Amino acid sequence: MSNPKGCKYTESHEWCRTEGPAAVVGITQHAAEQLTDLVYIDLPSVGDTVSAGQPFGEIESVKAVGELNSPVSGEVVEVNQAVLDDVSIISSDAFEAGWLIKVRLSNPGELDGLMDAAEYDKILADH
């Protein structure tokens, strides 16, 4: 498992990647593997506002429920319907097909406060 270089990471195992004025947000492969057996995900709707460090949804596995914390602040401009229909996509492809929401950044400077792949790798290694 490798964490893509082009992403930024949170300590609660979310990733984000900029796409023009927006950021794509998801959970890491590590988080998906820790949860295992995903059964449900709750995501905000297009037009909702999310805030950095604040919960924007929940993800549930047979074992446990986890909160999804947004790495960035802004307005939700797209939600991954495929993941709402079949949450197991996250387990098989957390960094691509398993993305969760796209957020129009209200404060792009927040990205600087997130970890890069090397820093996140280190957190996982120390875990």
Next chain:
Amino acid sequence: MLQDTARTTPLADVAAKDGPTWVDFAGWRMPVQFEGIVAEHMAVRRRAGLFDISHMGRLVLRGRGADEAVEQLLTRRTGTMTASAIRYSFVVDSQGNILDDVMVARRRDAWQLIVNAVNRERVVAHIQRLGYGDLLQDITFETAMMAIQGPASAALLDLVWPEADAQTRRRYHLWSVPRNGEVMCGSRSGYTGGDGYEIHGSPEAVASLWTALREAGAAACGLGSRDSLRNEAALPLYGHELRESSSPWELGLGYSINLDKEFVGRDEMRRRYDTGISRKRVGLVLTGRRIARENMPVYDGDVETGCVTSGTWSPLREAPIAQAMLEASSASAGRTVAVDVRGRREQATVVELGQLLPRA
């Protein structure tokens, strides 16, 4: 709960070969999952899975007075049990608190109790307090215990342990048979609602059997799937469905109490029986995908009618299921209720306990 001093079971080394994640449970370090809860669950439903259940307490009572002691200790009549018979029963203290639910087996020269890991120490203390300590031997730490569960269990056991003659065994009878010269005890029983066997013996003999059954194709399973399987089979778990103050009749377990015989705690058990049934243990099948978990309140219309005692995902139904204690007026099969899952109501249908596990 989590402690650094958790004991490892004699099967930890063979289990570790399959790289499980571990959890501390009742003072033991146990595999919680190997391939994944759903995969292990389905392995047991379709073929066969192995469980390390060495954490379960194994108590033996033998000697002069053991027959009377066991009759006093258990709520089920034991005097009429034939040699090798196994029964499900409760242990109740003199104040009427249910201390544990146990499997009792009558061996030729002794009685054997399989008790819950969480309750082993207090059941032992209870037995000593009643003055039966001299009859008691706790063999938990010097033995190992495993289960093989699922429709292929008999065939796989016969393959690696022909002397066990697994295919012909009746359910709930104990046998002692050698494998490679070492005697192990087995019974056709389990905690999954399907066919299967539970086996205990020396650490080496049981570990060798585990390895042989893994090589024969049985899946390694952890406490996670053990819990989802027992929930799907609507089996109660002490500390969740069953508690000190429970009414066995409300739980649908009244058959394991015999008020016509003497046992410790009988007066209180009779009082609970006379109180009648105001709540009932039922199964719930949820409409959505969010899992109803322990202690979540259940509503019938706007009225709170009970709560979830255990909940999980049913891989067979591909839906969340739960056991719940509901007011009797809401507990009839087919009734629509709602579970409050973190502030949002999720619709559920009441099903009879025996209907939670879909028939093939």
